[in-house]
Amino acid sequence: MDGDLALLLNGIVSGLLLGGLYAAAAAGLAVSFGMLDIVNIAHPALMVAGGFLVVLVGTALGIDPLLAAVLLAVPFYVLGVAIYTFYHHFFERRGDEALQGLAFFFGVMFIIEVGLVMAFGPEQRFLDPPYAFVTWRIGEIDIPLRMLAPALLAMAAIGALWVFLRRSFTGLAISAVAQDAEALRLMAVDPVRIKRLAFGLSVALAAIAGGALVVVQPVEPSSGQVFIGRVFAVCIMGGMGSLPGCILAAFLFGVVENVTASFYGPSWSPAVAFGWLLLVLAVRPQGLFGKLA
Amino acid sequence: MTRMTRRALGRLAAGATVLAAAPGLSFAQGSNPLRIGYSMSLSGGLAPNGRSSLLAHRIWQEDVNARGGILGRPVELVYYDDQSSPANVPGLYTKLLDVDRVDMVTSSYATVMIAPSMPVVMQRNMCYVTLLGAGVNEAFKYDRYFNMNVTGDDIRANYAKGFLDVAARLPTPPRTIAILAVDNEFAQKAAESARYLSKQRGLRIVYDRSYPPTTVDFTPTLRSIQAARPDLIFIGSYPPDSNGILRAASELRITAQMFGGGMIGPQIAAVQAQLGPILNNLVTWDIYSPEPTMDFPGIRAFQEKYRARAVQEQVDVLGNYLQPYAYAQMQVVEQALNRVGKLDQAALAGDMHASIFNTVVGDIRFGAHGEWAEPRNLLVQFQGIRDGDLEKYKKPGAKVILFPESLKSGELRIPYGAPA
Numbered sequence: 001m002d003g004d005l006a007l008l009l010n011g012i013v014s015g016l017l018l019g020g021l022y023a024a025a026a027a028g029l030a031v032s033f034g035m036l037d038i039v040n041i042a043h044p045a046l047m048v049a050g051g052f053l054v055v056l057v058g059t060a061l062g063i064d065p066l067l068a069a070v071l072l073a074v075p076f077y078v079l080g081v082a083i084y085t086f087y088h089h090f091f092e093r094r095g096d097e098a099l100q101g102l103a104f105f106f107g108v109m110f111i112i113e114v115g116l117v118m119a120f121g122p123e124q125r126f127l128d129p130p131y132a133f134v135t136w137r138i139g140e141i142d143i144p145l146r147m148l149a150p151a152l153l154a155m156a157a158i159g160a161l162w163v164f165l166r167r168s169f170t171g172l173a174i175s176a177v178a179q180d181a182e183a184l185r186l187m188a189v190d191p192v193r194i195k196r197l198a199f200g201l202s203v204a205l206a207a208i209a210g211g212a213l214v215v216v217q218p219v220e221p222s223s224g225q226v227f228i229g230r231v232f233a234v235c236i237m238g239g240m241g242s243l244p245g246c247i248l249a250a251f252l253f254g255v256v257e258n259v260t261a262s263f264y265g266p267s268w269s270p271a272v273a274f275g276w277l278l279l280v281l282a283v284r285p286q287g288l289f290g291k292l293a
Numbered sequence: 294m295t296r297m298t299r300r301a302l303g304r305l306a307a308g309a310t311v312l313a314a315a316p317g318l319s320f321a322q323g324s325n326p327l328r329i330g331y332s333m334s335l336s337g338g339l340a341p342n343g344r345s346s347l348l349a350h351r352i353w354q355e356d357v358n359a360r361g362g363i364l365g366r367p368v369e370l371v372y373y374d375d376q377s378s379p380a381n382v383p384g385l386y387t388k389l390l391d392v393d394r395v396d397m398v399t400s401s402y403a404t405v406m407i408a409p410s411m412p413v414v415m416q417r418n419m420c421y422v423t424l425l426g427a428g429v430n431e432a433f434k435y436d437r438y439f440n441m442n443v444t445g446d447d448i449r450a451n452y453a454k455g456f457l458d459v460a461a462r463l464p465t466p467p468r469t470i471a472i473l474a475v476d477n478e479f480a481q482k483a484a485e486s487a488r489y490l491s492k493q494r495g496l497r498i499v500y501d502r503s504y505p506p507t508t509v510d511f512t513p514t515l516r517s518i519q520a521a522r523p524d525l526i527f528i529g530s531y532p533p534d535s536n537g538i539l540r541a542a543s544e545l546r547i548t549a550q551m552f553g554g555g556m557i558g559p560q561i562a563a564v565q566a567q568l569g570p571i572l573n574n575l576v577t578w579d580i581y582s583p584e585p586t587m588d589f590p591g592i593r594a595f596q597e598k599y600r601a602r603a604v605q606e607q608v609d610v611l612g613n614y615l616q617p618y619a620y621a622q623m624q625v626v627e628q629a630l631n632r633v634g635k636l637d638q639a640a641l642a643g644d645m646h647a648s649i650f651n652t653v654v655g656d657i658r659f660g661a662h663g664e665w666a667e668p669r670n671l672l673v674q675f676q677g678i679r680d681g682d683l684e685k686y687k688k689p690g691a692k693v694i695l696f697p698e699s700l701k702s703g704e705l706r707i708p709y710g711a712p713a
Binding site: 003007010011014015017018021114117120121122123124125128133135142144146147216217218220223226229257258259262265267269270 | 516
C-alpha cells in the first residue's frame with residue numbers, strides 16, 4: 001500500500017476510535033447542555049472523578065474498568081439527581097440559572113478537582129486491562145484495543161440512551177422538556193422531576209466516559225481541563241440535544257484531528273478541528289442534526 | 294427547621310475559600326523563627342511534583358531544626374498553593390514579602406511558575422534559590438538568582454548533548470533524526486538543543502514538529518514519524534503526554550536505534566509502574582538515578598526518610614527525580630546563611646556566587662547567571678524492565694547512566710522496543 005494512503009487510512013481509523021472517546025465524553029453534555037439548557041462546565045471533571053472511582057472500584061474488586069464504569073453509572077445517576085436538586089433549588093427556581101448557574105458549575109468543577117487531589121493525591125492513576133496492550137493489525141491498519149473497547153462501550157451506552165429517549169414515555173418527556181417545559185406541565189408531567197432524571201442520566205454517562213478514559217490513558221485530577229473545549233464543541237456541532245449528531249460530530253472531530261496530525265503535524269489539529277466547527281456552524285447554525293427554532 | 298439562604302451559602306463558600314487559601318504554616322519550635330516563603334503547586338497539573346517537593350522541604354526543615362535551626366533560630370516554612378497557575382504567582386510572592394515578611398524566598402517547581410515571580414522578587418532585592426527552572430534568568434539577568442537544575446547556562450549547547458554523544462557511538466552511525474516536542478518553554482528549549490546539535494553533527498532532520506499539550510491521541514503523530522524512518526527519535530514531552538507517546542510507540546512497534554531524548558514522565562514512579570516493559574531501552578534525560586556513581590553523601594538517608602512517608606502523603610513513592618533537588622535547594626539556603634551569619638541579601642548572594650555547596654545531589658557551584666557552573670544533564674537508559682514493579686528502581690541497574698562519562702554506570706542497549 002502507498003505510504004500516504006496507509007497514513008490516511010490509519011488517520012481515519014484512529015480518528016474514529018478517538019471520536020468514540022469524545023462521544024463518550026460529550027454525550028452526557030448533549031443531555032444536560034443540549035436538552036436541559038444547563039451549562040454543566042463540570043461535566044469533564046465529573047468524568048475524571050468517574051475515572052478515579054473506576055480505578056478504585058476496579059482495583060478493589062479485580063474487575064475490568066469498563067465493567068466498573070457501568071456499575072458506577074448507578075451511584076453517579078444518584079449524584080446527578082442530587083446536583084440537579086441543589087442547582088434547581090438555589091438557582092433555576094429563582095431564575096438565576098444563567099450566570100450564577102454557570103458560576104455554580106465552575107465551583108463544582110473546582111471542588112471536584114481539589115477533592116480528587118485531597119482524596120487520591122495528585123499522582124496519575126491507571127487501571128490497565130490486559131487487552132489495553134493488544135493491537136489488532138488488519139493489513140496496514142492498526143486497531144489498538146485500548147481505543148476500540150472504550151469506543152464500543154460509548155456507542156453501546158449512547159445507543160441505549162437513544163432507544164430510551166425515543167421509545168419510553170419518560171424518554172419522550174425528556175425530549176419534550178427540552179422544547180417546552182410548560183407544555184409538559186399541561187400534560188400532568190412534572191418538568192422538574194423529568195429534568196432531575198435527565199440530569200442524573202447525563203452524570204451517569206460521565207461515569208461511563210470516565211471508564212473509557214481510564215482505558216485510553218492514565219487520569220490525574222486536572223485531566224478534565226483537556227476535554228472542556230472539545231466536549232462543548234462536539235455538543236454544539238452535533239446540534240445540541242441530538243445524540244446521533246453528537247456521535248457524528250465526535251467522529252468528525254477525531255478524524256479531522258488525527259488526519260491533520262498525520263499530514264501537517266499535531267500542532268495544527270486543534271485549529272483545523274475547531275475551524276471545522278466554525279464552518280459547520282456557518283452552513284448549519286443549528287449544528288449537524290439540530291433543528292432551527 | 295433553618296433554611297439555608299443564598300447569603301448563608303455565600304458565607305459558607307467564602308469561609309471554605311479562606312480555609313483553602315490559608316497558608317501552609319509549619320510551626321517550628323521556639324519563638325522568632327526564620328521564615329522561608331514560597332508558592333507551591335499543591336493542586337493542578339504540577340501538583341505531583343509540587344507536593345513531593347514540599348515533602349522534601351519538610352524533611353529538610355525537620356533535619357535542620359533537629360540540628361538547632363539556622364542562626365540559632367528555628368526554621369518555619371510559609372507556603373501557599375499556586376494551583377499550578379502562573380497568574381497566581383506574583384500575588385502570592387507580594388503577600389509573602391510584604392505581608393508575611395518572610396526572611397528568605399525560594400520557588401516552587403518549574404520554569405512557568407518561577408518566571409512570573411521574578412519581577413516581585415527582584416523589586417525587593419531578595420536572594421532567590423529556585424527549583425528546576427530552565428533558562429529563566431536569560432531574560433532577567435538578576436544577580437541574586439540561583440537555580441537548582443543540572444542544565445547549566447547554555448541549554449541549547451548542553452541539553453541534548455548526551456543523547457547525540459551516545460548516538461555517535463552506535464555501531465551504525467545515525468544519519469537521520471526526528472524531533473517532536475510539546476508546546477511549552479522547557480520542551481521547546483530541549484527541541485532547540487536537539488535541532489542545533491543535530492545540524493552541527495551533520496544529522497538530517499526528517500521530522501520536526503510540535504504538539505499542543507491538549508493532545509489526546511499520539512498514534513497519527515508517531516506513525517508520521519515512523520514513516521520518515523529516522524535512526525534517532527528525540528521527544529521533548531511532559532506527563533501525561535509521555536505516557537500517551539510511549540503507549541502509541543509500543544502499539545506501532547517503533548524500533549528506532551534510540552528513542553526518547555528529553556521526555557519528562559518516565560522519571561515518575563506512577564509512570565514507571567504503569568508502563569512497565571514499554572520503558573525497556575528507552576533513553577532519556579534525567580537528573581538523578583540511584584546508581585553507585587551518584588551515591589552522594591546524605592542522599593540515602595534522605596530517600597529513606599522520604600520513602601517512609603511518601604505513601605501516606607500520596608506523593609511519588611520513589612523520590613528519584615526532583616525530590617533530592619528540592620532538599621538540596623534548601624541546603625543551599627542553609628549553608629549560605631550559616632556562612633554569612635546574618636540575613637543580608639547582598640552578602641548571601643555574594644556567598645552563593647563564590648562558594649561550593651555540599652548537597653545530597655553532590656557538590657555544586659553556581660555560575661555568573663545563577664545556573665550550575667558545571668552542567669550535569671544525565672542521559673539514562675531503562676534496562677531489563679519486564680514489569681511495573683517499583684522495587685527495582687530503588688536499586689542500581691534499572692535506570693543506567695550513559696552520560697556524562699564521569700557518572701556513567703552502563704552501556705547502551707539497542708534498539709528501543711526490544712524485549713528485556
